[in-house]
Amino acid sequence: MIEDKWQKLWDEAGIDIAHEDQADTRPTYYCLEMFPYPSGNLHMGHVRNYCLGDAVARYKRMQGFNVLHPIGWDAFGLPAENAAIKHGRPPAEWTYANIEQMRGQLKRLGLSYDWSREIATCKPEYYRWEQWMFTKLMEKGLAYRKEAEVNWCDPCHTVLANEQVEDGVCWRCDTPVHKKNLAQWFIKITDYADELLNDLDELKGWPDKVVGMQRNWIGKSSGAEVSFQVEGSDETLDIFTTRPDTLMGVTYMAVAAAHPLALRAAENNAELAAFLEECSTISTKEADVATMEKKGMALGINAIHPITGETVPVWVANFVLMSYGTGAVMSVPAHDERDYDFAKKYGLDIKQVITNAAGDIDVSEAAFTDAGVLINSGEFDGLKSGKAKKTITHWLNTHGKGEERTQFRLRDWLVSRQRYWGTPIPVIHCDDCGTVAVPEQDLPVVLPEHLQPTGGASPLADCEEFVNVDCPQCGEAAKRETDTFDTFMESSWYMNRYTSANCDTAMVNADAMEKWSPVDQYIGGVEHAVLHLLYARFYHKLMRDMGLFDGDKVGSEPFKNLLTQGMVLLDGTKMSKSKGNTVDPKDIIEKYGADTARLFTLFAAPPERDLEWSDKGVEGASRFLNRVWVLLDKVGNTYQGQADAKATKTLRRTIHTHIQRVTHAFEQGFAFNVAIAAMMELSNALNAFEARDDEGVAVFEEGARALVTMLAPLVPHFACECGEKLGFETIAVMAAWPEVDESALVQDEINLVVQIQGKKRGEIIVSPDVSQDDALAAAQADKVISKWLEGNQIVKVILVKGRLLNIVVKPA
Numbered sequence: 001m002i003e004d005k006w007q008k009l010w011d012e013a014g015i016d017i018a019h020e021d022q023a024d025t026r027p028t029y030y031c032l033e034m035f036p037y038p039s040g041n042l043h044m045g046h047v048r049n050y051c052l053g054d055a056v057a058r059y060k061r062m063q064g065f066n067v068l069h070p071i072g073w074d075a076f077g078l079p080a081e082n083a084a085i086k087h088g089r090p091p092a093e094w095t096y097a098n099i100e101q102m103r104g105q106l107k108r109l110g111l112s113y114d115w116s117r118e119i120a121t122c123k124p125e126y127y128r129w130e131q132w133m134f135t136k137l138m139e140k141g142l143a144y145r146k147e148a149e150v151n152w153c154d155p156c157h158t159v160l161a162n163e164q165v166e167d168g169v170c171w172r173c174d175t176p177v178h179k180k181n182l183a184q185w186f187i188k189i190t191d192y193a194d195e196l197l198n199d200l201d202e203l204k205g206w207p208d209k210v211v212g213m214q215r216n217w218i219g220k221s222s223g224a225e226v227s228f229q230v231e232g233s234d235e236t237l238d239i240f241t242t243r244p245d246t247l248m249g250v251t252y253m254a255v256a257a258a259h260p261l262a263l264r265a266a267e268n269n270a271e272l273a274a275f276l277e278e279c280s281t282i283s284t285k286e287a288d289v290a291t292m293e294k295k296g297m298a299l300g301i302n303a304i305h306p307i308t309g310e311t312v313p314v315w316v317a318n319f320v321l322m323s324y325g326t327g328a329v330m331s332v333p334a335h336d337e338r339d340y341d342f343a344k345k346y347g348l349d350i351k352q353v354i355t356n357a358a359g360d361i362d363v364s365e366a367a368f369t370d371a372g373v374l375i376n377s378g379e380f381d382g383l384k385s386g387k388a389k390k391t392i393t394h395w396l397n398t399h400g401k402g403e404e405r406t407q408f409r410l411r412d413w414l415v416s417r418q419r420y421w422g423t424p425i426p427v428i429h430c431d432d433c434g435t436v437a438v439p440e441q442d443l444p445v446v447l448p449e450h451l452q453p454t455g456g457a458s459p460l461a462d463c464e465e466f467v468n469v470d471c472p473q474c475g476e477a478a479k480r481e482t483d484t485f486d487t488f489m490e491s492s493w494y495m496n497r498y499t500s501a502n503c504d505t506a507m508v509n510a511d512a513m514e515k516w517s518p519v520d521q522y523i524g525g526v527e528h529a530v531l532h533l534l535y536a537r538f539y540h541k542l543m544r545d546m547g548l549f550d551g552d553k554v555g556s557e558p559f560k561n562l563l564t565q566g567m568v569l570l571d572g573t574k575m576s577k578s579k580g581n582t583v584d585p586k587d588i589i590e591k592y593g594a595d596t597a598r599l600f601t602l603f604a605a606p607p608e609r610d611l612e613w614s615d616k617g618v619e620g621a622s623r624f625l626n627r628v629w630v631l632l633d634k635v636g637n638t639y640q641g642q643a644d645a646k647a648t649k650t651l652r653r654t655i656h657t658h659i660q661r662v663t664h665a666f667e668q669g670f671a672f673n674v675a676i677a678a679m680m681e682l683s684n685a686l687n688a689f690e691a692r693d694d695e696g697v698a699v700f701e702e703g704a705r706a707l708v709t710m711l712a713p714l715v716p717h718f719a720c721e722c723g724e725k726l727g728f729e730t731i732a733v734m735a736a737w738p739e740v741d742e743s744a745l746v747q748d749e750i751n752l753v754v755q756i757q758g759k760k761r762g763e764i765i766v767s768p769d770v771s772q773d774d775a776l777a778a779a780q781a782d783k784v785i786s787k788w789l790e791g792n793q794i795v796k797v798i799l800v801k802g803r804l805l806n807i808v809v810k811p812a
């Protein structure tokens with residue numbers, strides 16, 4: 001097995017280890033792929049992700065960088081608990097067994113990880129720092145506990161994130177989710193909303209699409225908060241609007257089902273109470289809000305318009321979110337689609353207050369949602385929307401009825417989960433002292449690993465030796481928090497932990513952060529475009545502000561360049577276990593070897609595109625490697641016949657243009673498919689060549705060596721074996737990347753197109769820096785071209801260097 005042989009040699013040579021010593025003066029490079037969840041088996045998506053990363057890491061090493069290329073396990077999470085319930089064994093056992101198995105599979109692929117930095121997030125050595133961080137955030141007021149309306153699933157006995165609710169039912173058990181008020185832990189990501197938004201501009205190495213998705217998720221809106229008096233009371237109903245210019249077109253108000261005004265109105269209105277109850281079972285996912293049927297009920301309350309003093313009815317509507325703005329809106333049906341649909345359905349007034357420059361807008365069929373010019377707006381008539389926003393907001397401000405306001409869609413991060421297999425939240429509840437952070441010297445709070453979940457409440461709550469504890473403040477009997485962290489917590493800082501994975505005195509070592517962070521190239525699935533990447537960016541800033549590293553030296557963003565790889569498809573659909581259309585990487589590796597699997601995944605598509613699995617393609621990859629192997633037998637051979645110095649020179653030129661093309665493809669977004677195509681061409685050119693003298697033999701060998709060296713980052717075992725065959729001084733994966741010899745690129749002769757009266761009449765072969773006169777002479781000497789010149793008077797000649805010769809004649 002050449003794979004075992006080389007993997008052993010690489011290990012012994014320690015080539016995958018990132019060097020910390022000061023004496024190492026090589027520039028550093030940090031290459032990271034998103035770490036896997038240890039589900040038990042590597043799938044093709046993993047293989048693709050890790051082969052891409054490995055090609056990057058190996059290429060950079062050959063370019064002379066000191067490369068950090070680590071791996072670990074995102075080891076907490078729900079699937080382990082589900083498996084535990086199914087198989088009747090604790091999640092820890094299942095998780096550790098899976099890690100063993102998957103580590104073996106990764107090693108089989110020959111991935112060049114620095115295994116000395118391997119982490120598993122379910123280990124106390126790792127999560128203790130997350131707990132430490134959380135207690136510090138509590139001190140700073142950046143972590144807090146609050147009653148919140150959450151999505152609750154009864155059978156799963158847990159809170160679900162909005163993303164885990166699909167069409168109103170739990171993603172795991174399909175039971176309708178309902179709203180529940182529960183005390184939960186949050187981290188104040190909203191304090192960083194502006195910085196998270198502004199720093200997106202720095203991320204030049206990220207796909208625009210991902211930056212756009214983050215921008216949307218943060219969702220900064222500018223507008224005004226406006227107070228409407230509630231009729232017959234001294235209370236106000238406050239709303240947020242991005243369109244204060246439409247204020248004079250308000251015909252009703254709408255509040256969320258959980259808005260205090262709605263709850264109060266329902267106290268003696270059973271029908272209304274039933275409607276609010278119905279609303280509370282429906283998911284609040286914004287995507288759903290846009291498409292769902294709009295429903296509402298009048299509250300029997302009126303609000304007073306802040307400018308006109310007229311009254312407008314207040315309704316409850318299912319499309320108003322309690323969690324955004326103030327949970328209430330001023331409805332302008334003439335200029336907002338949702339308000340329009342709702343007004344049509346319930347027969348509410350529609351009042352147009354915006355028109356276009358021509359004044360020919362009609363809102364009897366649909367809302368007009370663009371900006372425009374104000375009409376029916378009294379003293380504001382004739383103002384353009386932009387100006388009107390300012391003028392009306394100013395009016396409200398001076399009358400104490402409103403002010404300018406910026407609103408973010410981003411909510412604070414809900415980090416507590418009612419699950420067992422996660423990091424314990426380091427908090428103690430004491431009857432007298434309240435919520436107390438576990439003191440630093442008592443960390444980590446270790447999760448008992450032997451518990452067996454049964455599907456209902458977390459077994460932690462019943463584990464007395466875990467729950468019962470003395471209050472660190474007053475010493476009285478108290479209870480530990482039994483919620484655990486959302487697993488996004490662990491994946492938010494692992495990239496920084498790798499810089500100093502074995503540090504046991506701090507979360508990270510500041511010097512190591514300075515040396516390695518930020519990640520130069522991060523690679524992973526686009527499904528993490530929002531949450532994981534946003535939380536990781538946030539956490540990096542939290543760590544900076546905690547003084548764990550110097551932000552001026554390290555920077556404020558954890559990932560400099562991001563590559564989002566496409567999916568692996570089979571027959572046009574995503575390979576997935578649930579669809580039953582998978583190809584097991586194990587089978588491919590067993591049948592063809594690791595290098596063929598690697599070559600195919602890198603060749604079949606550009607990294608960011610979807611990759612269609614093809615058995616033919618796999619076989620093609622395998623055949624290419626065989627061809628290269630056979631080609632190497634020609635090294636040193638001399639063939640019969642007359643030596644051809646020109647052919648040798650052309651081959652050398654081909655070799656160096658291909659080194660240039662392959663290098664360029666690596667540098668430009670790691671277009672490995674393009675690089676491999678160029679290597680295939682080079683291999684064909686070599687194959688077609690027969691050396692007839694010493695010069696020919698030498699150039700052929702130069703080409704063979706370059707080919708093998710450039711294959712090394714992609715198919716490392718194979719390249720090492722080839723290198724041995726060719727007598728490389730060092731193993732191929734440690735060889736220096738080939739350099740382009742510019743002098744070999746120079747062409748002795750070029751084809752120059754000759755045009756007469758603007759029409760192509762032939763080509764001449766000349767030196768690239770031929771003079772105009774010589775070129776003309778060559779044209780005149782050419783048999784075909786000269787026919788077109790015969791008897792005509794040449795009036796003008798223009799030479800476009802390297803491209804064409806233009807001749808203008810006057811017919812005789």
Ligand code: ANZ
Nearest residue numbers: 221240241242243246320321324325327329332335336
């Ligand atoms: C009046 C109005 C008139 C509005 C008009 C729009 C167009 P973004 O850009 O997403 O911030 N809104 C405010 N709070 C809401 C809530 N809790 N649930 C649902 N909708 C809410 O949008 C802000 C706009 O969304 C606000 O501006 C408000 O409707 C609505 F011609 O106010 B607008």
Ligand code: ZN
Nearest residue numbers: 430433471474
């Ligand atoms: Zn106490």
